[in-house]
Amino acid sequence: MSTVETRAIGRALVAPSVALLFIWMIVPLAMTIYFSTLRYNLLNPALAGFVGVENYVYFLSDPAFFTALRNTLTLIGSVLAITVVGGVGLALLLDQPVWGQPIVRLMVIAPFFVMPTVSALIWKNLLMHPVTGLFAWLANLVGAKPIDWFAQAPLFSVILIVAWQWLPFAALILLTALQSLDEEQKEAAEMDGAGAFSYFAFIVLPHLARPITVVILIETIFLLTVFAEIFVTTGGGPGLQTTNIAFLVYAQALLQYDVGGASAGGIVAVVLANVVAFFLVRLIGRNLEA
Template identity: 65%
Template sequence: MTSSLAKVGFGVFKPKDSRAPRTGALLAPAVGLLLIWMIVPLTMTLWFSFQRYNLQNPLISGFAGFNNYKFLLLYKTLWISIGNTLVLVGSVLSLTIVFGVLFAVVFDEAFFGRNIARLLVIAPFFVMPTVSALIWKNLLMHPVNGLFAWITRSLGLGVVDWFAQAPMISIIIIVAWQWIPFASLILMTAMQSLDREQMEAAYLDGARGLSMFWFITLPHLFRPISVVVMIETIFLLAVFAEILVTTSGGPGNATTTLTYLIYLKALLQWDVGGASAAGVIAIILANVVAAFLIRTVARNLAD
């Protein structure tokens, strides 16, 4: 009876092929490699964060307990760097979302030269951070030879020394210029799936301009905007090259972020223990932000 049913095609009665490889066995090497890749650096960072380990004075060593963390928590620069990091991430996210939505809506309409305009908008994303920072520092924002200085002098206005008078704004502009193309690309792609029949129906019902954008286009972009925010935040928390090339964390601590503070502790002060403790704090901050963003994205995807 079983053999006859199997011949008819009832898969439930087909014998299991014992020679078929198990998925778990195939994935085990890759998963094991990823675990080693993540756990080993994290374990070493945790270990060094509890050690007295300064390369300038190798004679002082041993277990430090929570002294590295206590010093950092009482270190005013740590809280300034955390504040600068949040300001940088929040400002760049706001600019990239606003301009990304703007470009997505504009380039969704047909006009002469649209493909070239799209290419020009997306192009800055492919410029390396160091090159981008040098372009803005020497060609655009330089107080003597920069393009902005030439424009303001031509108009009879004063010259702005961007990296001395408005350092954080300068960093925000540079980083936003790099990440606006990413948001624009994702949101322009999302605009392609917008239901045109729904837009036509709304137009027949009297929706125009701002009301069409507010009630039709923007709700459609909520999900891709959530994805853009999550992806960008992961990378913006680690912004480093733009700060190193332009302001070096200054003037004072005006542009010192948590990532740059770790660099200062590890490679300029040679304080491996303190830098490791700052790294653990950065990991905690990144996980808190990531957990909040993942919940937000999951809520938007569930709607």
């Protein structure tokens, strides 16, 4: 059997799965685009009608959109800063030989496997509750006034919860990269009398550049769709202080019953996500080629 025939058979075997995946993706997208051109409210379905790009104009000119966009960018930037810096430090600590190292690593990585809804409930009711939470108890212990986190610093509270979830992921990726560092480089640095800071700045950090780029790429794509943590803790409030793009689309669809406007918002969110992913993929491609 020739190479051409082998490739043809391979493509024929894979084709049904690819076609099914394509249908699975394209049908919901096509339906969303269709509904985004309609004036369609679930409370008044009889008044549905074609409006073209009116829903897009309304969504993009709504002050809530700019607030949600700012909150989304703030959330992504803050979580990335915390997880990358904290992930590097945590990876360096976990790379040190200690007794019970596998158990310690498992405990550190465990938060990543907790469902977002569950972790949000834990933080809301057990840690950040202004009366019965752990932070309130610690504040009372030192004579300070407890903070009502979700009323006084709502966006910061959401950032902490999301960063707590993604920090183990960053640490795991960076730890794996750290363990692939050539032992000869370590020995050469020690022989040259390099201190801890010089060793980290000129050997460890350049070695971690690529995995840090991967962490930023993966986290950014997922952070664009953060929803459960906001829904469980703040409900997008107070006001619009914790409303991001994903929650704004949800609010229009299931709180205002505006299917047309929410569909337009969903398409806008998809476009933004693809633009961000495009630039990040180009960035990581340059990094890998360097």
